[in-house]
Amino acid sequence: MAGLIGIAPTPRAFGAANPMLSIELNALGEGAFAPAAYRREGIVAWAGVFRAPAALRWPATGRLAHRFAEDLFDRVHVLPTALSLGNVVSELTREVAVWNAWRTIPQTLTALRLAGDAGSTLAAPGALPLALRPLQERVLTLTVGLDGPPVIDAVAVLSFADGATWAIRIDGLRLQAWTLPPNWSEALTETLAWLTDVQVAIAGTVTRTPLREAPHRSWEFAVLADRRERRWVENALFDWTARVWALPVFVDTRRLGAPLAAGAVEIPVDATGLDFAVGSLAMLWRDVATYELVEVAQIANGRMTLRAPTRRAWPVGTRLMPCRTARLTDAPELRRHTDRLMSTQLRFEATESCDWPLVLPATRYRGFPVLEHRPDETRDPSAILARRFDLLDGDVGRTQVDDASGLAWTTQSHAWRLFGRAERAAHRGLLYGLQGRAEALWLPTWTDDLDVIETIGETALTLTVAACGVSRSLRQQAGRRHVRIELVDGAVFYRAIEASSELTLANGDLAERLRLDTALGRTITPERVRLVSWLALVTLAGDTVELRHHADSDGLLDCAVSFAGIPAEEP
Numbered sequence: 057m058a059g060l061i062g063i064a065p066t067p068r069a070f071g072a073a074n075p076m077l078s079i080e081l082n083a084l085g086e087g088a089f090a091p092a093a094y095r096r097e098g099i100v101a102w103a104g105v106f107r108a109p110a111a112l113r114w115p116a117t118g119r120l121a122h123r124f125a126e127d128l129f130d131r132v133h134v135l136p137t138a139l140s141l142g143n144v145v146s147e148l149t150r151e152v153a154v155w156n157a158w159r160t161i162p163q164t165l166t167a168l169r170l171a172g173d174a175g176s177t178l179a180a181p182g183a184l185p186l187a188l189r190p191l192q193e194r195v196l197t198l199t200v201g202l203d204g205p206p207v208i209d210a211v212a213v214l215s216f217a218d219g220a221t222w223a224i225r226i227d228g229l230r231l232q233a234w235t236l237p238p239n240w241s242e243a244l245t246e247t248l249a250w251l252t253d254v255q256v257a258i259a260g261t262v263t264r265t266p267l268r269e270a271p272h273r274s275w276e277f278a279v280l281a282d283r284r285e286r287r288w289v290e291n292a293l294f295d296w297t298a299r300v301w302a303l304p305v306f307v308d309t310r311r312l313g314a315p316l317a318a319g320a321v322e323i324p325v326d327a328t329g330l331d332f333a334v335g336s337l338a339m340l341w342r343d344v345a346t347y348e349l350v351e352v353a354q355i356a357n358g359r360m361t362l363r364a365p366t367r368r369a370w371p372v373g374t375r376l377m378p379c380r381t382a383r384l385t386d387a388p389e390l391r392r393h394t395d396r397l398m399s400t401q402l403r404f405e406a407t408e409s410c411d412w413p414l415v416l417p418a419t420r421y422r423g424f425p426v427l428e429h430r431p432d433e434t435r436d437p438s439a440i441l442a443r444r445f446d447l448l449d450g451d452v453g454r455t456q457v458d459d460a461s462g463l464a465w466t467t468q469s470h471a472w473r474l475f476g477r478a479e480r481a482a483h484r485g486l487l488y489g490l491q492g493r494a495e496a497l498w499l500p501t502w503t504d505d506l507d508v509i510e511t512i513g514e515t516a517l518t519l520t521v522a523a524c525g526v527s528r529s530l531r532q533q534a535g536r537r538h539v540r541i542e543l544v545d546g547a548v549f550y551r552a553i554e555a556s557s558e559l560t561l562a563n564g565d566l567a568e569r570l571r572l573d574t575a576l577g578r579t580i581t582p583e584r585v586r587l588v589s590w591l592a593l594v595t596l597a598g599d600t601v602e603l604r605h606h607a608d609s610d611g612l613l614d615c616a617v618s619f620a621g622i623p624a625e626e627p
Contacts, residue, residue, distance in 0.1 A: 128157060129157050129159050130158050130159060131158070132158075133154075133157055134154050135153045139152075139224060139228075141200060141208060141227065142229070143229050144229065144230045145302060145350075146348075146364070147200065148199075149198065151197060152178070152197075152224065153193055153194075156192050159191065163187075163218070164216060164217035165188065165214060165215070165216055167215040168180060168213070168214060168215075169212070170210060170211075172211055173200075173209070173210035174203075175201045176198065176199065176208070177198070178196055178198050181195060185217065206296070208227055211223055211224065229300055229381075231302040232292060232295075232300075234303050235288070235304075235345070236279050236288075236289050237304075237306055238277035239280040242277070243605060245275070245604055246273070246274070246275050246604075247273070247600060249601075250266065250494065251268045252264055252266050262624065265494075266494035270409045271410070273380070275303070275382070275404050278401050288344045288345055293388065300383055302349055304341070304377035305378045308330040308331045308609050309609075311372075311373050313372065315371055316366065316370040316374070320365060321361060321366075322359050322360065323359065324360075329481030330477070330481075333355075333378065333411070334353065336351075336379065337350070337352070337381070338351075338378050338379055339376070339379050340366070340375070342370070342374055348366060348370075350366060381408045382405055383405055384402065388400040411488075412484050412485060414489040416495070421498055421550040424496055424497055425497045426498040426500075426550065426591075427497050427498065427499050428548075433471075437470070437502070438468075438469045439466065439469070440466065440467040442467070444460070446458045463533070463534055464535050465620065465621055468618065468619050470616070470617055471614070474613045474614075479613075480613050483613070483615065487601055492601075493620075495595065496594065498550075499591070499592055500540045506521045506522075506524070507522040508580075508588060511582065512580040514575065516572075517574070518572065519570040520567055520568070521568050528558075530556070532554070532556065535593075535626070538591040538592070539553060541588050543584050551572045551573055553570045593621065594619035594621050594622060595620060595622055596618070601617055602615065
C-alpha cells in the first residue's frame with residue numbers, strides 16, 4: 057500500500073485546526089480513513105495540513121512547499137543590477153545597495169573593480185574587505201564625472217570571500233554643450249524631415265503610410281567668433297566634432313526676470329509654445345564659458361521643475377534655453393578672416409525624438425480639414441497643372457500617350473510669414489499634424505476663379521458666373537469641383553459643383569450656370585462676394601519642410617512649401 061504524500065504550506069495560514077471549516081469538517085479524524093482499503097498513490101493538499109490519526113495503518117511522508125522565503129533569504133542581493141545614466145551633464149552620484157540576506161551566515165566584500173570608464177569611481181562606505189553581518193545592508197557610491205570618454209560603457213564587479221561575484225552594467229552619454237549663439241545676420245534654418253511610403257496605383261488612388269513617429273530635426277546656422285570665443289569654439293570642435301552635443305534651441309531663448317539662487321530646483325518661465333520638454337535638457341547661459349545644463353523634470357503653472365538643484369547662482373537677464381542632443385552632420389570649415397576672427401557654418405541633427413502637439417485646422421469640409429491661412433505673397437505664388445502619362449515611343453512611327461488615370465495632378469506653392477510665439481507654435485503644430493505627405497487637407501487656390509454676376513437667392517441651388525470654360529474644360533473633374541466662396545463680411549461657404557451649363561444672358565453676354573449641392577442659406581448680391589476660389593484636396597508635396605528663423609520665437613519666421621493634389625481621393 058502506498059504511503060500518503062502531502063505538501064505542508066506555512067502553518068500560520070492553515071493550522072491543524074482550520075477556523076475556516078465548519079465544526080463537522082474539523083471533527084473528521086481517523087474514523088474517516090481507518091477503514092479505507094483502497095490505494096492512494098498521490099494526494100496533494102492545496103491548503104491546510106493533514107492531521108495524521110494515531111492509528112494510521114501506513115507511514116505518512118511529505119515535503120516542504122517552496123516558499124517566498126527561499127527566494128529572498130540565504131543569498132546576497134545587489135541593487136540595481138544595471139544603471140542607465142542617460143545624458144550626463146554634470147557630476148552625478150548613484151547608490152548601489154548590497155544586502156546580505158543570509159539569516160545566519162556573515163559575508164565579506166573583498167574587492168571592487170570598475171572597468172570601462174576612466175571618469176567614474178565606485179567606493180565602499182569603509183575600507184575593504186567590508187564585513188556584512190547576517191541581514192545587514194551596506195550602500196556603495198558610484199560617482200560619474202564629466203571628464204572621461206563621451207560614451208559610458210562600464211562594468212562594476214563586486215567580489216565576495218566565498219567566491220561569488222556580481223557584475224553591474226553602467227551605460228550613459230557625456231555631453232559637451234555648444235555655447236556660441238548664431239550670427240543673426242543670416243537666418244537660422246530648421247529642417248523637419250518626415251518619411252512617408254507613398255504608393256500610387258494606375259487608376260490614381262494613393263496609399264500613404266507614415267514611417268516615422270517624429271520627424272528628423274536639424275538646424276543650420278552661421279557663427280562668428282573673435283578672440284576668447286574663437287579659442288573656446290575651436291578647442292571644443294577639435295575634441296568633440298564627432299560626438300553628441302547639448303545644442304540650445306536658440307530661437308526659444310527666454311531671460312530670467314529674477315535672480316536664481318544656487319541650489320534652486322524651480323525656474324519661473326512661461327514655456328507655452330517653446331521647445332522645453334519633460335525629460336530633456338535646458339541651459340542657463342551667460343557667455344561662451346559660463347553656463348549650466350539642467351534636466352527638466354516637470355513643467356506646470358509657469359514653473360519648470362529640475363531633476364537636480366542648480367550648482368551656482370544666476371543673475372537677472374541670464375538666458376534660459378531648451379536643449380536637444382544633436383550631432384554635427386559634417387566637419388565644419390573654419391574661415392579665418394584674421395588671426396583672431398573666425399566664421400563657419402554649422403549643421404546639427406537631433407539625436408533624440410522631438411515631439412510637438414498635433415494641431416490640424418479646426419475648419420472641416422467633407423471630413424477633411426481646410427487650410428484657411430492666406431499665403432504670403434512676398435514672392436509670387438506658383439502652380440503646376442500636370443497630367444501623369446506614359447509616352448510610348450517605338451523609335452519608328454508616331455508616338456502614343458497613355459493618360460492612364462485621366463486625372464489632373466496639381467502642385468501649388470504656399471508660403472507663411474509668421475510673427476510671435478503663438479503663430480509660430482501653431483504653424484509647427486500644423487506641420488506635425490500633416491506628418492509630411494501622410495495627411496490630407498483642402499487647399500484653396502486663393503485666386504479669383506469665378507466671377508458671380510447674378511444675385512444668389514437664399515434657397516437657390518444655382519450660381520451664375522461669367523463664362524470661363526467651366527462647362528467645356530473642367531466638367532466637374534477632381535480638383536475643380538469644389539469651391540470656396542468668401543464674402544466681404546468674412547463669411548465663408550464651401551460647396552460642391554454638381555453640374556454646369558452655358559447660357560446666354562438677355563444682354564447677349566455668355567455666362568455659365570453652376571448647380572450647387574446645397575443652398576447658401578442667405579441672399580447674396582454679386583458686390584458682396586469677395587472671392588470665389590477652387591478647392592482641391594492635397595498633401596504636402598514632400599516630406600521635408602524648412603523653417604527660416606530671422607529672430608527668436610518672438611520675431612519673424614518664413615516657411616515655404618508645395619502642396620500636391622490627390623484627385624482620386626476627393627469626395
